[in-house]
Amino acid sequence: xxxxxxxxIVMLFGIYxxxxxxxxxxLDAVDVAFTEAAVGAGISTILVLSxxxxxxxxEKPPQHKFFLPLLVVLITGTALVxxxxxxxxxxxxxxxxxxxxxxxxxxxxxQETGLPNIVTSVLASxxxxxTMGEVVVIFTAGIAVSLLLTSVRHKRNExxxxxxxxxxxxxxxxxxxxxxxxxxxxxxxxxxxxFGPGGGFQAGVIFAAGFILYAMIIGIDxxxxxxxxxxxxxxxxxGVVLYISVxxxxxxxxxxxxxxxxxxxxxxxxxxxxxxxxxLGVGITVTATMLGLFxxxxxxxxxx
Amino acid sequence: MWDLILLYTSNVSLILxxxxxxxxxxxxxxxxxxxxxxHAAGVADTLCAGLIVFGLSLQSGFNLVxxxxxxxxxxxxxxxxxxxxxxANTAYRAGHxxxxxxxxxxxxxx
Numbered sequence: 537x538x539x540x541x542x543x544x545i546v547m548l549f550g551i552y553x554x555x556x557x558x559x560x561x562x563l564d565a566v567d568v569a570f571t572e573a574a575v576g577a578g579i580s581t582i583l584v585l586s587x588x589x590x591x592x593x594x595e596k597p598p599q600h601k602f603f604l605p606l607l608v609v610l611i612t613g614t615a616l617v618x619x620x621x622x623x624x625x626x627x628x629x630x631x632x633x634x635x636x637x638x639x640x641x642x643x644x645x646x647q648e649t650g651l652p653n654i655v656t657s658v659l660a661s662x663x664x665x666x667t668m669g670e671v672v673v674i675f676t677a678g679i680a681v682s683l684l685l686t687s688v689r690h691k692r693n694e695x696x697x698x699x700x701x702x703x704x705x706x707x708x709x710x711x712x713x714x715x716x717x718x719x720x721x722x723x724x725x726x727x728x729x730x731f732g733p734g735g736g737f738q739a740g741v742i743f744a745a746g747f748i749l750y751a752m753i754i755g756i757d758x759x760x761x762x763x764x765x766x767x768x769x770x771x772x773x774x775g776v777v778l779y780i781s782v783x784x785x786x787x788x789x790x791x792x793x794x795x796x797x798x799x800x801x802x803x804x805x806x807x808x809x810x811x812x813x814x815x816l817g818v819g820i821t822v823t824a825t826m827l828g829l830f831x832x833x834x835x836x837x838x839x840x
Numbered sequence: 841m842w843d844l845i846l847l848y849t850s851n852v853s854l855i856l857x858x859x860x861x862x863x864x865x866x867x868x869x870x871x872x873x874x875x876x877x878x879h880a881a882g883v884a885d886t887l888c889a890g891l892i893v894f895g896l897s898l899q900s901g902f903n904l905v906x907x908x909x910x911x912x913x914x915x916x917x918x919x920x921x922x923x924x925x926x927x928a929n930t931a932y933r934a935g936h937x938x939x940x941x942x943x944x945x946x947x948x949x950x
Binding site for chain 1 (some may be wrong): 906918919922926929
């Protein structure tokens with residue numbers, strides 16, 4: 537409770553994410569578990585650690601009294617717990633969440649979209665608006681961080697700490713062996729998401745993690761040459777634009793926004809193409825944003 | 841008969857793997873300094889993962905799941921020692937020597 541070591545807190549947070557991923561697996565929510573493991577335990581730990589490298593790994597002692605915040609937290613917590621009393625029982629089959637649209641997804645999604653993985657069809661097709669919102673949120677976050685840090689960017693980090701790791705042959709060879717496999721696995725997750733667990737978000741994060749590993753072990757300058765910040769920004773925009781343009785195309789073809797049935801003659805094939813393109817857009821944006829965040833963090837000089 | 845042998849072999853290797861995993865955790869908490877903790881985690885990890893995957897593969901039979909299990913094992917066998925090595929090497933080069941107090945303790949005990 538009184539822990540001030542931010543590094544330990546970040547590690548605990550990663551462990552917490554991994555454990556909740558295990559809980560999701562036991563609840564048969566494999567897609568959610570995959571996302572939690574890749575995003576929560578994987579990439580956000582890397583990003584927060586690179587933030588800590590910029591700031592300090594010790595929390596400053598608080599300046600204010602803690603009675604008022606405690607009171608606010610207690611009141612809010614009580615209100616929230618009071619609110620849960622009206623909720624249906626855990627795993628109650630008559631709960632509204634199981635009666636509203638879920639039966640339709642479970643019974644009809646295979647006929648309507650032709651995808652065995654219901655999660656993908658819900659995420660990319662039935663709930664396409666929500667996913668579009670999520671992609672735009674990630675894109676906005678990436679833009680905001682790079683805007684905030686641009687003012688200090690001209691102070692380049694001395695190439696030192698990051699490059700050191702690759703000097704040792706064992707680390708170098710094993711990561712050279714692993715990076716192509718990681719990228720291949722990311723592509724598999726991206727394009728196999730229709731049939732098994734996976735999809736654009738996880739694939740984008742894994743793809744970015746492969747490049748981040750390369751940057752940490754073999755050399756960040758190569759990554760900077762390949763993906764300049766302008767290039768990453770264009771990629772991030774491309775993903776969002778791809779997603780939205782699929783919606784606009786469906787509008788022009790006479791359907792509703794993001795109703796993929798109209799893309800091809802056969803509605804199921806149209807769904808297939810729509811979901812494929814939308815997931816591709818998600819993957820591109822997530823990759824570009826995550827990699828861009830990492831590169832932005834590593835460019836800023838450590839503040840004293 | 842054959843099924844029974846398979847079942848018992850799988851159970852024994854699963855239990856052994858879990859025991860190793862447990863002792864790994866214990867070592868991680870109880871050992872005095874950074875490097876011996878690393879040693880506990882890094883050494884037991886490979887054997888523990890191997891035993892558990894072996895036990896699970898005996899239960900799954902010979903199919904695609906087994907192949908995937910052994911691919912995971914291969915991945916762990918490549919990455920886990922490398923990451924332990926990276927951690928220890930980085931700590932060593934960052935000048936994180938063996939803790940002075942624990943050195944004195946061990947010399948006074950012996």
